[in-house]
Amino acid sequence: MKIVAFLKKDLFITLSYRFNLLIQLVKIVISLLMFYFIGETFGGAMSPYLARYGGNYFAYVLVGFAVSGFASVGLDALSDEVRSAQVEGTLEALLSTPTSIYTILIGNSLWSFIEAFIESLLLISIGIIFFELHLSIPGALVAMFVLLLTLIAFLSIGMLSASFIMIFKQGNPIKFIFGSSSYFLGGIIFPVEVLPRPLQYLAEALPITHAIKALRELLLAKTGFESIIPIILNLILFIIIIAPLSIIAFRFAVKRAKRDGSLVQY
Amino acid sequence: MRETEMSDPISFHNVSKIYRIPSLKPWQAIKKISALNDVSFTCPQGEISCLLGPNGAGKTTVIKILAGLVSHDGGDIKLYGMPYSEAMKRASVKIGVMASNDRSFYWRLTGRQNLEFFCSLYDIKRRAIHGVVSDVLLELDIEKEADKPFRLYSSGIKQKFLLARSILRNPDILLLDEPTSHIDPIAKDGIHALIRNNFIYRRNTAILLCTHDLYEVQRLADYIILLNDGRIIAEGSPMRLRSLIHPGITFIIEFSRMPGKNWAKRVPVTIIREERGKVECVARNKRGISAAIHAAVNHGGKVTKCTERDESIIDIFSRLIQGNAL
Numbered sequence: 084m085k086i087v088a089f090l091k092k093d094l095f096i097t098l099s100y101r102f103n104l105l106i107q108l109v110k111i112v113i114s115l116l117m118f119y120f121i122g123e124t125f126g127g128a129m130s131p132y133l134a135r136y137g138g139n140y141f142a143y144v145l146v147g148f149a150v151s152g153f154a155s156v157g158l159d160a161l162s163d164e165v166r167s168a169q170v171e172g173t174l175e176a177l178l179s180t181p182t183s184i185y186t187i188l189i190g191n192s193l194w195s196f197i198e199a200f201i202e203s204l205l206l207i208s209i210g211i212i213f214f215e216l217h218l219s220i221p222g223a224l225v226a227m228f229v230l231l232l233t234l235i236a237f238l239s240i241g242m243l244s245a246s247f248i249m250i251f252k253q254g255n256p257i258k259f260i261f262g263s264s265s266y267f268l269g270g271i272i273f274p275v276e277v278l279p280r281p282l283q284y285l286a287e288a289l290p291i292t293h294a295i296k297a298l299r300e301l302l303l304a305k306t307g308f309e310s311i312i313p314i315i316l317n318l319i320l321f322i323i324i325i326a327p328l329s330i331i332a333f334r335f336a337v338k339r340a341k342r343d344g345s346l347v348q349y
Numbered sequence: 350m351r352e353t354e355m356s357d358p359i360s361f362h363n364v365s366k367i368y369r370i371p372s373l374k375p376w377q378a379i380k381k382i383s384a385l386n387d388v389s390f391t392c393p394q395g396e397i398s399c400l401l402g403p404n405g406a407g408k409t410t411v412i413k414i415l416a417g418l419v420s421h422d423g424g425d426i427k428l429y430g431m432p433y434s435e436a437m438k439r440a441s442v443k444i445g446v447m448a449s450n451d452r453s454f455y456w457r458l459t460g461r462q463n464l465e466f467f468c469s470l471y472d473i474k475r476r477a478i479h480g481v482v483s484d485v486l487l488e489l490d491i492e493k494e495a496d497k498p499f500r501l502y503s504s505g506i507k508q509k510f511l512l513a514r515s516i517l518r519n520p521d522i523l524l525l526d527e528p529t530s531h532i533d534p535i536a537k538d539g540i541h542a543l544i545r546n547n548f549i550y551r552r553n554t555a556i557l558l559c560t561h562d563l564y565e566v567q568r569l570a571d572y573i574i575l576l577n578d579g580r581i582i583a584e585g586s587p588m589r590l591r592s593l594i595h596p597g598i599t600f601i602i603e604f605s606r607m608p609g610k611n612w613a614k615r616v617p618v619t620i621i622r623e624e625r626g627k628v629e630c631v632a633r634n635k636r637g638i639s640a641a642i643h644a645a646v647n648h649g650g651k652v653t654k655c656t657e658r659d660e661s662i663i664d665i666f667s668r669l670i671q672g673n674a675l
Binding site: 084085087088089091092095096099100171172173175176177178179180181182338341342343344346 | 384410413416417418419420440450452453454455458462466467470471475514
């Protein structure tokens with residue numbers, strides 16, 4: 084009920100900024116076109132790294148972006164929502180209601196997740212319709228499951244990040260470390276295999292690397308569920324380690340902010 | 350201190366709060382600021398208790414502790430006799446908070462959409478929300494404004510919406526943090542009348558008002574808790590606080606002809622101020638006033654007027670804060 088109220092509120096706010104919706108759509112189209120033409124430019128000289136995925140660079144990048152957009156919302160949304168509610172002044176009013184801080188946090192971020200999910204679906208649909216991406220119905224279910232795991236993994240990091248914002252307000256190192264390293268090392272626009280060996284080990288520690296790999300296997304390499312089980316287990320392991328840690332950190336941050344009287348300061 | 354009852358809506362007993370302020374220079378130790386120091390008070394049902402004090406006195410800290418935004422370090426807080434954390438956990442006591450910050454609304458939404466959203470957060474059932482919001486809008490006379498975006502409202506209307514949000518779930522306790530801080534005197538009077546008529550006379554709510562607006566205190570306070578530097582320095586009804594400054598009646602006699610020197614030597618009054626044609630005195634009781642008038646006339650004075658002076662809350666506040674009366 085409360086979560087629905089948050090969604091409704093954010094829907095109304097989004098609709099009140101109509102021009103922004105249009106701009107977001109244009110941005111997606113422009114980035115798609117950019118990677119399409121990069122793919123066209125180098126399409127003739129097929130890289131051995133892309134052979135497994137049908138040699139189509141555009142389709143390769145498309146899947147990378149579908150996952151990374153979703154993952155970055157998981158990473159950013161919680162801390163961004165805490166920060167903007169502090170700055171706007173709505174956090175105090177929300178916390179004065181009998182609503183748990185977790186509901187406020189998730190409720191305020193849910194709209195961003197839905198937007199990111201729609202964007203990911205849009206990207207994958209474009210790939211299926213125009214660029215030979217293959218997706219069976221069981222494959223689609225597994226892809227959804229992988230996206231869900233990705234979201235939980237990044238939400239856990241996002242909660243760590245929100246804990247940091249709760250106490251230190253600005254200069255969030257968690258967002259910086261996971262955000263930039265995921266973009267660079269996660270295999271979004273080039274394969275992890277082209278990186279030097281030590282960086283490949285670092286890439287293995289990031290959840291986004293596994294999420295993208297799993298989706299590319301499903302959508303481009305057209306392998307079955309069995310072949311991505313080890314990749315999914317890696318994601319689950321990451322969640323098992325980080326999720327409890329992030330909940331403990333967030334509890335501590337709220338307690339500390341209440342003690343210092345800085346819950347709504349920014 | 351007033352008599353306390355177990356079931357008082359709010360009861361603070363020796364509550365203290367220390368803020369730890371980190372220094373901007375990392376090598377310096379954390380600074381500790383005592384915001385509340387053994388603060389004890391109660392708020393009964395159907396009364397407006399007013400936390401009064403200068404900036405930094407600790408008023409907002411009290412409100413924030415009750416709203417659950419800040420934790421206290423020591424002492425006991427009870428709501429209707431129940432420990433604060435238990436009352437909050439069970440949600441058995443409904444607290445409404447009216448902060449002075451109109452940015453706590455979503456400015457892109459209408460007033461009605463804002464109130465409906467907050468109704469959901471107050472656990473009001475979906476079917477009842479429309480009715481609750483309409484009733485509150487009618488009660489505060491803001492129904493006509495309800496479907497305009499919040500950003501277009503005047504300060505007075507925004508203030509009324511802040512009040513509307515705080516009473517959505519018909520609270521047992523209403524916390525008002527500077528409820529009229531940004532509005533003009535006429536709108537201010539309107540809000541004051543609403544608070545008194547709707548929440549005290551009609552709903553019998555326990556109200557804790559936090560302000561440094563002395564006009565507001567004069568209009569609303571049934572009981573004043575005067576805070577300074579995190580401590581209660583005086584408390585009581587406005588009448589009692591007056592008596593702390595002047596244990597008697599202050600009155601002014603105006604003359605068309607002044608009486609001779611030492612006219613008040615044998616009467617039980619103290620002359621505070623003497624200007625041309627006017628004398629301000631304090632008498633212990635009404636008899637003292639008539640004795641003073643007789644003495645003035647007997648010494649050749651021609652009295653044109655005698656008025657009892659209502660000691661303003663501003664005088665009380667400034668004298669108590671400066672320690673003149675204690």
